[in-house]
Amino acid sequence: MRYTLLAWLAWGLHRADRTAILVVRRQSEPVLYLERGDGHKVAVLAIERGDQWFFIWGPEMGVPAERQSTTVETIAQAVA
Secondary structure (H helix, E strand, O other), X not given: OHHXXXXXXXXXXXXXXXXXXXXXXXXXXXXXXXXXXXXXXXXXXXXXXXXXXXXXXXXXXXEEOOOHHHHHHHHHHHOO
C-alpha cells in the first residue's frame, strides 16, 4: 500500500509540474523526494496510523492520504 500511495502522489505532483523521485530500496520502505525551489530535496513518507494512511514530510507536517482532491496541492504548496 505504501508504494501505491507514493506512486499515486508522484504522478499527481508530476502532473502539477513538480519534480518527484520515488526511491525503492531493497531493504527499506519507499520514499518520495520532492525538489524545492532552492534545489534541496524533501523526503515524503507514507505511514499508517490506526486504520488511516498519511503522507508526512517533516516533524509536524502531514496530510491524510485519502484526501486525494487536495493532497497533491497541499504538498506542492508546502514544499515550494
